[in-house]
Amino acid sequence: MTEIPKEEMLLKCPSTCAGCGSLLALRYILKAAGKDTVLVIPACCNSVIQGVYPYMLHTVPVYNIAFAAAAACASGMSEAFRAVGKKTNVIVYAGDGGTADIGIQALSGALERGEDFLYICYDNEAYGNTGMQRSGATPLGAITTTTPNGKTVNKKDLDRIIEAHNLPYQATACASYPADIYNKVKKALSIPGPKFIHILAPCPPGWRTPSEKTVEIGKMAVKSGIWVLWEKEYDKFTISAPSRAAMKKPSPVVDYLKAQGRFRKVDDATAAKIQAQVDKNLKKIAAEAAYSEENA
Amino acid sequence: MSDKLVMSTGNKAMAAAVKMVKPTVVAAYPITPQTEVIEAIAEYVDGGEMTARYIPVESEHSAMTACIGASITGVRVFTATSSHGLLYMHEMLHWAAGARLPIVMGQINRTLAPGWNIWAEHSDALSQRDTGWLQVYVSTVQEAYDATIMAFRIAEDNRVLLPVMINMDGFLLSHIMQPFEMTEPGDFVPQISLPHKIDVNDPKGYGAMSPSDIHFTFRHDMEKAMRASRTVIAETEAAFAKRFGRSYAPIEEYLCDDADVVIVAMGTLGKEAEVAADLLRKEGVKAGVMRIRWLRPFPVDMKIEGKDLVVIDRDYSFGFGGVVAGEIQARYPQAKIASVIAGLGGQEVTYEDMANFVRTRKVGTEFWFGIPSEEQ
Numbered sequence: 001m002t003e004i005p006k007e008e009m010l011l012k013c014p015s016t017c018a019g020c021g022s023l024l025a026l027r028y029i030l031k032a033a034g035k036d037t038v039l040v041i042p043a044c045c046n047s048v049i050q051g052v053y054p055y056m057l058h059t060v061p062v063y064n065i066a067f068a069a070a071a072a073c074a075s076g077m078s079e080a081f082r083a084v085g086k087k088t089n090v091i092v093y094a095g096d097g098g099t100a101d102i103g104i105q106a107l108s109g110a111l112e113r114g115e116d117f118l119y120i121c122y123d124n125e126a127y128g129n130t131g132m133q134r135s136g137a138t139p140l141g142a143i144t145t146t147t148p149n150g151k152t153v154n155k156k157d158l159d160r161i162i163e164a165h166n167l168p169y170q171a172t173a174c175a176s177y178p179a180d181i182y183n184k185v186k187k188a189l190s191i192p193g194p195k196f197i198h199i200l201a202p203c204p205p206g207w208r209t210p211s212e213k214t215v216e217i218g219k220m221a222v223k224s225g226i227w228v229l230w231e232k233e234y235d236k237f238t239i240s241a242p243s244r245a246a247m248k249k250p251s252p253v254v255d256y257l258k259a260q261g262r263f264r265k266v267d268d269a270t271a272a273k274i275q276a277q278v279d280k281n282l283k284k285i286a287a288e289a290a291y292s293e294e295n296a
Numbered sequence: 297m298s299d300k301l302v303m304s305t306g307n308k309a310m311a312a313a314v315k316m317v318k319p320t321v322v323a324a325y326p327i328t329p330q331t332e333v334i335e336a337i338a339e340y341v342d343g344g345e346m347t348a349r350y351i352p353v354e355s356e357h358s359a360m361t362a363c364i365g366a367s368i369t370g371v372r373v374f375t376a377t378s379s380h381g382l383l384y385m386h387e388m389l390h391w392a393a394g395a396r397l398p399i400v401m402g403q404i405n406r407t408l409a410p411g412w413n414i415w416a417e418h419s420d421a422l423s424q425r426d427t428g429w430l431q432v433y434v435s436t437v438q439e440a441y442d443a444t445i446m447a448f449r450i451a452e453d454n455r456v457l458l459p460v461m462i463n464m465d466g467f468l469l470s471h472i473m474q475p476f477e478m479t480e481p482g483d484f485v486p487q488i489s490l491p492h493k494i495d496v497n498d499p500k501g502y503g504a505m506s507p508s509d510i511h512f513t514f515r516h517d518m519e520k521a522m523r524a525s526r527t528v529i530a531e532t533e534a535a536f537a538k539r540f541g542r543s544y545a546p547i548e549e550y551l552c553d554d555a556d557v558v559i560v561a562m563g564t565l566g567k568e569a570e571v572a573a574d575l576l577r578k579e580g581v582k583a584g585v586m587r588i589r590w591l592r593p594f595p596v597d598m599k600i601e602g603k604d605l606v607v608i609d610r611d612y613s614f615g616f617g618g619v620v621a622g623e624i625q626a627r628y629p630q631a632k633i634a635s636v637i638a639g640l641g642g643q644e645v646t647y648e649d650m651a652n653f654v655r656t657r658k659v660g661t662e663f664w665f666g667i668p669s670e671e672q
Contacts, residue, residue: 036496040365053510056501061494063368064503065361066387072358076323076365076373077494079349083320084371088496106361109354 002179005031014057016049019211021175021201021218022122023049026093028178029120030060032185037089038063038077042070042103044095045128068102070094071110074117082116089189090117096137097127100158111165111194118188118195121158124203132206140274141257141266144206150265154277162196163232169195171231175202176218177242184231191233200227208261217259225250225282226274230289237292239285247286253278299477306440306469309476310376310402310462311336313444315346317485320371323351323362327381328414329466330404334376356381360388367397368502370493372448376402378466379420383408386424392459393428393518395503396492398451399459402444405563406466407641415642416465418562418611422619428518430460430525431592435567437474440464442542446532449485455524465564467642479540522593529590546595548587551577555584557654558600561608562588562620565639569608572650583654594623604632606653610639617662634658638665
């Protein structure tokens with residue numbers, strides 16, 4: 001059983017939308033990281049959630065930076081801390097647009113250089129802060145304000161792009177599984193060099209789901225296999241417990257789609273296409289885990 | 297402190313000055329004609345002559361951002377760029393100044409495409425005029441070295457806390473060799489002490505959303521710091537002169553006291569203009585030179601009463617005019633200016649050409665050097 005500290009690192013009454021998945025995730029990220037931590041936040045929902053000057057939600061320093069700049073800012077900060085002998089955790093907390101789209105160059109550069117910080121992308125699958133426009137991480141079929149009839153192309157496979165940089169630690173997580181997030185952040189911060197965690201963060205207004213359903217929707221994503229929890233420590237690839245259980249008999253993806261207003265224009269053919277993609281991906285992931293185990 | 301007389305390019309002199317003030321972090325991306333600066337620093341770091349962390353970033357946007365990330369932890373940082381690299385940093389230049397970070401940057405002036413051209417022009421730096429950076433323009437290898445050392449002391453002064461850009465003409469100065477005195481600055485640049493550095497024991501939000509009235513105050517504070525920097529620059533240059541024997545002023549004047557006509561220019565053109573003034577004096581023309589060193593903060597005490605000004609702009613603001621001429625006219629409405637646009641894209645401008653600008657000047661007009669008069 002994971003012992004998660006009771007101490008809260010976020011103050012009360014944040015200005016999030018009700019049921020915000022990204023804040024739920026951040027709550028456990030900070031519990032795992034502790035006080036000797038600086039958050040670097042590019043333009044995203046979380047640069048608003050933190051509050052308006054001079055007030056602040058967090059009990060660790062937060063450095064806001066331009067949209068494309070998070071990973072480069074963390075690089076400079078981490079190098080400076082290490083140069084003066086400080087072990088302070090530098091954690092980027094960025095949305096999917098700031099990671100998969102506009103911020104990917106700086107992120108790729110930092111990963112290639114082997115900078116010592118943890119980059120966490122909370123993925124609500126659209127530009128939430130500006131009112132839900134499509135991003136590269138928006139999935140096929142999802143309605144956004146710039147894809148009013150549903151997105152016609154697939155979600156960018158960010159994890160495979162990150163993986164190509166051969167970093168020492170990489171994981172996926174979901175806001176609905178706090179203990180899994182806590183453990184992964186703890187492990188990531190124990191490893192020197194670049195670390196990346198990709199967290200699915202359900203977004204009630206964007207996904208058009210009831211505020212109280214955030215945890216449930218995230219669990220449906222994992223149970224259907226459309227979102228798989230795994231971690232990769234150097235070459236050791238492991239499927240995390242909730243997904244291991246789910247992959248024995250994944251629930252139909254259509255249940256996950258039907259639970260959200262953003263997928264209401266998905267027709268049967270598109271639903272079948274999404275299911276086929278999920279099936280294929282699950283096979284690939286199972287094979288990768290098996291290969292990793294055999295070659296351990 | 298013993299001075300060593302050495303031969304060096306402007307770029308390498310700048311790198312040597314950076315080594316002397318011991319920054320903790322240098323983040324940089326290569327671009328012609330700046331490359332030699334960051335190559336020299338990389339060699340110092342690799343060779344153990346410098347203990348800085350050198351971050352070979354993947355873009356200039358990231359170079360400035362990495363400097364910002366490092367600077368907010370309270371350490372000394374440096375970067376260098378040119379031309380399109382500077383433009384690619386544009387967003388982060390505002391961020392650095394707005395965050396009140398004393399970043400020092402070598403900026404090797406080069407024109408902008410299209411067409412591709414790597415030669416000297418001031419349009420790159422002047423298009424960043426309103427970002428909140430201090431801008432100094434140098435004219436010799438010695439000055440490149442000295443200004444770089446002084447820039448750290450000025451930027452890091454708690455009355456300023458704004459970033460400083462040291463401008464040097466591409467190739468005309470960056471790549472030419474001149475002898476210079478490699479002065480060891482010793483404790484001339486004091487240890488950095490950033491009042492708003494990140495402290496995990498006193499957590500604060502940096503750059504959070506700010507309401508309009510508070511934001512307005514932040515901006516006014518920047519302008520107050522700009523004004524205060526005039527005093528800090530004067531103090532620093534006076535202290536430098538006293539200690540190392542080389543004196544500088546925001547405007548370097550040459551034969552101006554009794555001059556009827558004064559050539560105004562920045563960088564290498566301003567130095568070359570001194571030869572033009574000598575030539576004109578032999579002809580009986582009372583000519584002088586004002587070389588503007590600090591464009592930001594803008595000089596507030598130009599002694600131009602009763603003099604014609606021949607302002608040479610190695611830049612242009614399309615639909616308006618030469619930037620320096622325009623700035624002077626705006627600040628000194630009584631100024632009698634003959635505006636000359638010359639040297640764009642590295643166009644050669646000799647002291648003889650400059651003497652001609654003076655001889656043929658028409659106050660109140662604009663003249664593009666090299667374009668036939670009927671096309672002007």
